[in-house]
Amino acid sequence: MKTFVFGIGGTGARVLRSLTLLLASGVECKSTIVPVIIDPDLNNGDLTRTVSLMQRYTAVRDALNFTNNGKNKFFGTEIFEECNFRLPINNSQNVTFQEFMDMDNMTTESKAMLKMLYSDKNLESNMIVGFKGNPNIGSVVLNQFADTEEFKNLANDFTDGDRIFIISSIFGGTGASGFPLLLKTLRTNDSIPNHGLINKAEIGALTVLPYFKVNQDEESSIESDTFISKTKAALAYYDKNIGRDINALYYIGDNTAVQKGYDNNEGGDAQKNKAHLMEMLSALAVVDFANAQSNAGGPVYKEFGLASDEVENVIFSDFAPGTISQIRKPMTQMMLFTHYLKKMSVDNFLSQQWSQDYGLDRNFFASDFVNNLRYLQNDYETWLKEMEDNDVGFVPFTWNNDNLFDIVNGLTPTKSFFSRFRKDNYELFDITLDKKHVSNNSETKEQKFTELFYQSTETLVQDKLNM
Secondary structure, eight states: OEEEEEEEHHHHHHHHHHHHHHHHHTOOOSSEEEEEEEOSOTTOHHHHHHHHHHHHHHHHHHTSOOSSSOOOOTTOSOBOOOGGGEEOOTTOTTOBHHHHTTGGGSOHHHHHHHHHHSOHHHHTOBGGGOOTTOHHHHHHHGGGGGGSHHHHHHHHTOOTTOEEEEEEESSSSHHHHHHHHHHHHHHHOOSSTTHHHHHTSEEEEEEEOOOOEEOOOTTOSOOGGGHHHHHHHHHHHHHHHTGGGOSEEEEEOOTTSTTSEEOOOOSSTTOOOOOOHHHHHHHHHHHHHHHSSOOTTOOEEEEOOOSOTTOSEEOGGGSOHHHHHHHHHHHHHHHHHHHHHHHOOHHHHHHSHHHHHTTOOHHHHTSHHHHHHHHHHHHHHHHHHHHHTSSSEEOOBOOOTTSTTOOBTTOOOOOOTGGGTOSOTHHHHHHHHHHOOOOOTTSOHHHHHHHHHHHHHHHHHHHHHOO
């Protein structure tokens, strides 16, 4: 089964970034994920960063084998690449809205009507960086994406039993306008390939309410003061028009976090917001929908809540038991894996018995596989630190390396025989790696390496952290 995940606008791209890193850590998803970002701003920093991350994820996973009897869950979910993970919006690059509408060739009456509906600022807005918080513009421009070859190719790959999930913010321009239009196309368009399957498919959606604000900038068209009014208007529209076409609708937002402002960048490479806890939890909505039994009886409405609204810095224990069991162990294993690879030099690796046993030479540690893995792990650390530095903060881990296993906030590692004699817990890590026997002559070096670290980190979190 495949789940086609449409991430609309900057929020959609950031949620897909979180989803990619959660899946890299081994969070279980029972469906192949087909991510597609819809954003006219092709240079959007959030978009380009996420696309690069997903490309490296697929490169790492393609080198691994998940059909054997191994235990490895790192990169366990297939992320299938379609149309370079992006759905282009035709004829919207480096033109103003009035140029897109071909206003110069309109009749006098049509021009007058357009001026009644749109302000001069709207008409003169350059769409190279998207719709700048104006869903009234986005709803017109996005209306033509179903005619693109890329969208038709996506539809051609849709099979019986596949699902669709849509991620969008409700307080901006691209997401607020794109969600209803995409949903309408999927439910009613009978000219797209496989329309019989797509029109009746199970569709879930995540509506992201305001969870940040942008700093005031007189040169920018984006104003945080309008976020709430736009949200109220969109919610009223959704209430009347969305429910009958959706199987599961997820809501998430955080009214305690809107006091912290991001830099006011209308788009382009500069729009690269810090990761936020809301985006990670939004990614879990995708997993929830993909893993659920049939949602055909909907609509089902879901929200995410913490144990207390007064928490300023969230740790694992602030989640419900189901969420803790879903993410704490895999995220901790990936954290240990990341720390080890970051700590050790190539010469350290080559001196280890496990490395020699599996024939992991200098060329292996300089390979594209290891380089892509390191890139993903560096972004994993960056992602965690960005969430920690945001408001509300997510601080699941401590960065105190004096004790490698004193890593999870709220958990005290158990003492072992080795801790009496060794201050450097990387020695215990090495001992665990040496004890594991995952070698199989039929497996590739990439497979042996990843399997070894999955099994070793699993043993370590069990023995030291009782996970």
